[in-house]
Amino acid sequence: MKTLLKRSTVMLMFAGALLAGCEKPEDIVPKEKLDNALAQEPGTILKFNRSLFTEGLRKAFMGKTIGYGFSIAQNGEVITTITGGDSRRLMDGHHPYLPTTRQGTAEATQTITALAVLKALEAKGMDENTYVWQLLPLNWNIPAANRKITVAHLLSHTSGLKYIGYDYTSLRATMQTPTTGYGDAHFKNTAVNYHLCRVLLACIVNGAGWYAPMSDNNADEAVSQFYRSYVRQAIFYPAGVPYYYLVDLGPWNNLGPVGNPNSPGSTQTLYYNYSEPVYHGTSIYTNYKSGGAGNWYMSAKELALVHAAAESKKIVSAAMLQRMKNKFMGFDGKYRGRHGTYYFKAGMAYDSKFRGINTMIAHFPNNVQLTWNTNSISNDIGVVKDVIIEAYENAWTY
Secondary structure, eight states, X not given: OOOOOOOOEEEEETTSOEEEEOOOOOOOOOHHHHHHHHOSSTTOOOEEOHHHHHHHHHHHXXXXXXXXXXXXXXXXXXXXXXEEEEEEOGGGTOEEOOTTOOEEOGGGHHHHHHHHHHHHXXXXXXXXXXXXXXXXXXXXXXXXXXXXXXXXXXXTTXXXXXXXXXXXXXHHHHHTSOOSOOSGGGOOOOTHHHHHHHHHHHHHHHOTTSSTTSOHHHHHHHHHHHHHHHHIIIIIHHHTOTTTTTOOSSOEETTEEOSOTTSTTOOOOOBEETTOTTSOOBOOOOOGGGTTTSOOEEOHHHHHHHHHHHHTTSSSOHHHHHHHHHTTSSOOEEEXXXXXXXXXXXXXXXXXXXXXXXEEEEEETTTEEEEEEESEEEOSSOOHHHHHHHHHHTTEEO
């Protein structure tokens, strides 16, 4: 018997705000299936075979999308990176999808933002149960209805706050608008929760009084720049991400930001509709002032370094990371499989022609993490989470 318990699937529209569905998935393997799988020679023990996992994933993705890359980390190290297809099709100046290929990660950014906020809280002796109003600028005049909203509510999309806009003025208006209700019963996947986090992060680290005297424009610039610098230093640096000080919310390379990925001769990734090959590739940008909700521009390996570091307690405590998973703070789905509970985070972005990106993050109980990117939201892969689960469970042998 199967019960779905999937947390959310997320889409970031090219022209505007995040839209989301909200399902909760938890698939429970039937006992008879599990018993059959384990009915082998007495004394034998199932072992994870990363080569089988790699090959299963490669077969699942190869030739079924425009370009893709995935990295597998285990015990704190990235052990495998596989790529295939094109980052640019022939019509756009052909370039292969390489291990160094970067693309937007859409809402997979939110796990990084959650790690940053929770790391800052732990450094101050606080945790996710801290009330948000106590951390934000002193002049925001937050009403009583919003004073029970915690950091955990923001990070799990259960704050019930209204999306007004992502700029500083709009975020203050959001916090001054009474919530529709907070807690699990009020789950709504909306970008405002993570847009608020860039203000929240700056206030946690620098103090709530720091930004109150500033104009909205100056405060907006200050918190946005701080969000980027803090994530680079506190998340990417301990993770060992090369050029950590340059990682950005849009196209970049080891010389800095890339101004126009559509320029002739550029090798930057473009995004496609696999089902409509007549369309040229496009780019999807995120303004750095909307950082927090998306869209760090990273390769699968760079992203895997972050998740391997998180599991190695280089960013937040082990207890905090487990609570992130249990409370869906920066994660949006879990699956109870044959080898324990698997946790997922998905990210998607696309334009009106359904040209877009897809990212999937998976954490498995034997200290294995998977990061996967593709530059075509439309593809023949099927349900990516299910494909990953199948490859993982087929990678155990005696």
